[in-house]
Amino acid sequence: MKFTIVVYAAPYSSQAAATAFNFSKTLLSEGHEIYRLFFFSDGAHNTNKLATVPQGETNLQASWDDLIRDYDLDSAVCVSSAIKRGIVDKQEAERHELSAVSLFESSDIAGLGQLIDAAINSDRLLNFG
Amino acid sequence: MSTLHTISKSPKSQLLSECLPLVNKGDGILFIEDGVYYCANSKVSDDFESDVTWYGLKEDLDARGLKLDDIKTIKIINYQIFVEMCEEFDKVISWF
Amino acid sequence: MNATQKQTFTFISRTAPYGSNRPQLCLDTALAAAVFEQQVNYLFMEDGVYQLLKNQDAEAIHTKTIGRILETLNLYGIESIYVCKESLESRGLLLGDLVIESKLTNANELKTLLNSSDTVINL
Numbered sequence: 001m002k003f004t005i006v007v008y009a010a011p012y013s014s015q016a017a018a019t020a021f022n023f024s025k026t027l028l029s030e031g032h033e034i035y036r037l038f039f040f041s042d043g044a045h046n047t048n049k050l051a052t053v054p055q056g057e058t059n060l061q062a063s064w065d066d067l068i069r070d071y072d073l074d075s076a077v078c079v080s081s082a083i084k085r086g087i088v089d090k091q092e093a094e095r096h097e098l099s100a101v102s103l104f105e106s107s108d109i110a111g112l113g114q115l116i117d118a119a120i121n122s123d124r125l126l127n128f129g
Numbered sequence: 130m131s132t133l134h135t136i137s138k139s140p141k142s143q144l145l146s147e148c149l150p151l152v153n154k155g156d157g158i159l160f161i162e163d164g165v166y167y168c169a170n171s172k173v174s175d176d177f178e179s180d181v182t183w184y185g186l187k188e189d190l191d192a193r194g195l196k197l198d199d200i201k202t203i204k205i206i207n208y209q210i211f212v213e214m215c216e217e218f219d220k221v222i223s224w225f
Numbered sequence: 226m227n228a229t230q231k232q233t234f235t236f237i238s239r240t241a242p243y244g245s246n247r248p249q250l251c252l253d254t255a256l257a258a259a260v261f262e263q264q265v266n267y268l269f270m271e272d273g274v275y276q277l278l279k280n281q282d283a284e285a286i287h288t289k290t291i292g293r294i295l296e297t298l299n300l301y302g303i304e305s306i307y308v309c310k311e312s313l314e315s316r317g318l319l320l321g322d323l324v325i326e327s328k329l330t331n332a333n334e335l336k337t338l339l340n341s342s343d344t345v346i347n348l
Contacts (some may be wrong), residue, residue, distance in 0.1 A: 001216055008225075008250070008348075014138065015162045016225065022188070026208040027215075041250055079235035080253075119344045120230050120263070124215050127137075127223040127346065130340050147239065147271055150311070150332035153340055222345045 002035045004118040009042035010129030011060035020128035036118040039077040047077045049104040068106040076110035133157045133218035136164040137225045144224045159184040177202045233264040235342040241272040242291040250347040259302035270309035277323040
């Protein structure tokens, strides 16, 4: 079965992003597919590659990046959510003359059309916020 | 068409009372995250309607030290069953 | 995207304007669904009905005035707009207090609406 997972919540400040991660990991290990991960609103923070955590704590952003690369997932972050939170790829960083690239290479900046497309082409869409 | 509703905030959120008017017969309600405190309060869970199936997520119950062995109205499921239930129901509506 | 695929999306907007970005997220997603020519139902319930109050002006709090955007929903292809009857009544509001003409809908009708939807976004 094809799932789309929409994440509205930032990591660490609430449990929702971790729940979305656990659910995604479980469904993949059960042999299901993810059509698309879509990071929306504060969920954009999950795609920030510049985060580090104290020793002994889980780096959720890095965990997402590992999962996305391990399973070659389609991962999209909403453009308007991302850029106002400082989540930029190389192209956006150059366009806005910013000094760093913060988006993991494993995710792409996308419009809300990608969320609608995902809803249409998935068997199930789950929201985590 | 049956729906699985997930509720992820504690009872003070009133999410269950927002959700219930929209629940159809045969739907399921799954408590996750702080939503599992709905299961822990027998004053609340004793009134759970029987034409809806009630579930609590094991990992979130365990994390909070909630033991529900004596509450028969709620089925305790883990993440694997959560995934399977998303197949069984036609869609999922998240309440957060 | 395959243009022949048409699904029914129902958006439930349950939160008051300005206190959080949830009404805006819900609206933006619904507008995207309408652009992709999907069937869009838009439902205001609980504190979400406050988004429809007349005389909003959010300029002084540096936000777009949601009430004014909602006045023009039908121009964007969102014509199936529902307001939960119980939510409106329990807040002492009347249809005449709202910026748009909408259908007052009771819980049973809302159940049917959700049951016939392919995707529900609930914010």
